[in-house]
Amino acid sequence: MTEVSCKTGVELLMDYLEGAVQDDVRTLLESHVDGCPKCAAFIASYLATPRIVREATAAAMPPELQESLLAFLRAQRGG
Ligand SMILES: [Zn+2]
Secondary structure, three states: OOOOOOHHHHHHHHHHHOOOHHHHHHHHHHHHHHHHHHHHHHHHHHHHHHHHHHHHHHOOHHHHHHHHHHHHHHHHHOO
């Protein structure tokens, strides 16, 4: 691979954001994103997503699940 376009970039960005790309690929991506508002916006929205999902998940978590999770965490800490 010698070139990163938006099309290949978006696919690679998913790996990039998970830290799953080689250093040379990361360098190519970063230089592309530097000059590409579309990919920069994609990264920004991707980075914003996990927090939203986490909040939604926490809100949707049933009380009994929260309690068993807390019990698990307490057991881990005491373990
Ligand atoms: Zn791009």
